[in-house]
Amino acid sequence: MNECTEFLRIALSKGRILEETVELLEGSGIKCQQVKGNGRKLIYTDEKQGVSFILGKPMDIPTYVEYGAADLGVVGKDVLMETEGEYYELLDLNIGYCKLVVAGEKDKTERDYRTIASKYPKLTEKYFESMGRQTNIVKLNGSVELAPLTNLADSIVDLVSSGQTLRENNLVELEKITDITTRLIANKGSYQLKQARIVSLVENMQGSI
Numbered sequence: 093m094n095e096c097t098e099f100l101r102i103a104l105s106k107g108r109i110l111e112e113t114v115e116l117l118e119g120s121g122i123k124c125q126q127v128k129g130n131g132r133k134l135i136y137t138d139e140k141q142g143v144s145f146i147l148g149k150p151m152d153i154p155t156y157v158e159y160g161a162a163d164l165g166v167v168g169k170d171v172l173m174e175t176e177g178e179y180y181e182l183l184d185l186n187i188g189y190c191k192l193v194v195a196g197e198k199d200k201t202e203r204d205y206r207t208i209a210s211k212y213p214k215l216t217e218k219y220f221e222s223m224g225r226q227t228n229i230v231k232l233n234g235s236v237e238l239a240p241l242t243n244l245a246d247s248i249v250d251l252v253s254s255g256q257t258l259r260e261n262n263l264v265e266l267e268k269i270t271d272i273t274t275r276l277i278a279n280k281g282s283y284q285l286k287q288a289r290i291v292s293l294v295e296n297m298q299g300s301i
C-alpha cells in the first residue's frame with residue numbers, strides 16, 4: 093500500500109450514530125472500537141490499518157469532507173440536506189433511522205403554520221417554499237420541541253424516531269417530510285486519488301450493511 097495516496101482519513105459523527113457506525117466499520121474489517129471510549133481525543137490514527145478517524149460534530153462532517161480535511165465522512169441525510177456541500181454521496185449505510193417531520197399541537201391545520209422553529213432552517217425553508225407556503229423560520233440549536241410550548245413558534249421541523257419526545261411534550265406529527273438514514277460521503281479529489289482503497293471499503297461496507 094502506498095501510504096501517501098492510500099491512507100484514509102474518515103470523519104465520524106460523534107453522538108448517537110457513533111456506536112452503530114463503529115459496528116458497521118468493524119463488520120467491514122476496519123478496527124475502530126477505540127473511538128467509542130469516553131475520552132476527549134478527537135483523532136485516532138492507526139498506521140497499521142492506514143486509517144485515521146476524525147471525531148466531529150455531525151453538522152461539521154460535510155465541511156471536513158468538502159474541504160479535503162477528511163477523505164470520507166459518515167453523517168445523517170438530515171445534515172446533508174441542510175448543508176448541501178460539494179462531495180460524493182457513496183452509500184446509504186442503513187443505520188440512524190429516523191424521519192424528518194413537521195410537528196406541532198394537535199388539530200393544527202396547514203394555514204396555522206406561520207412560524208416554524210428548527211435546527212434545519214435551510215431545509216425547512218426549501219420544503220415550505222417548494223409548496224408555495226410562506227413561513228417565518230426560527231433557527232434553534234436543540235430541544236426544538238420547546239418552541240411551540242413557549243409560543244416561540246407555532247410548529248417545528250425536527251427528527252422523530254421513537255416519538256417519545258413529541259408525546260411527552262403533547263405534540264404530534266403533522267406532516268412527514270422524509271425518512272432519514274446515515275450516509276457515507278467522499279471528498280471529490282480523494283475519490284479520484286484513492287479510488288481503489290475507497291471502492292474496496294465501500295464494497296466491504298455494502299457486504300456488512
Ligand SMILES: Nc1ncnc2c1ncn2[C@@H]1O[C@H](COP(=O)(O)OP(=O)(O)OP(=O)(O)O)[C@@H](O)[C@H]1O
Nearest residue numbers: 106107108109150168169170171188189190251253
Ligand atoms: N432520535 C433520533 N433517532 C435516530 N437517529 C437520530 C435521532 N436524532 C438524530 N438522529 C441521527 O443522528 C445524527 C446525529 O444526531 P445527534 O443527536 O447525535 O447529533 P446532533 O443533535 O446534531 O448534535 P449535538 O447534540 O452535538 O448538537 C442526526 O444527524 C440524525 O441523522
Ligand SMILES: O=P(O)(O)OC[C@H]1O[C@H](OP(=O)(O)OP(=O)(O)O)[C@H](O)[C@@H]1O
Nearest residue numbers: 234235236250251252253254255256257
Ligand atoms: O422520537 P424520539 O426518539 O424522542 O427522538 C427525537 C428527538 O431526538 C432528537 O433530539 P436529540 O436527542 O438529538 O436532542 P436535541 O433536541 O438537543 O437535538 C430530535 O431532535 C428529537 O428531539
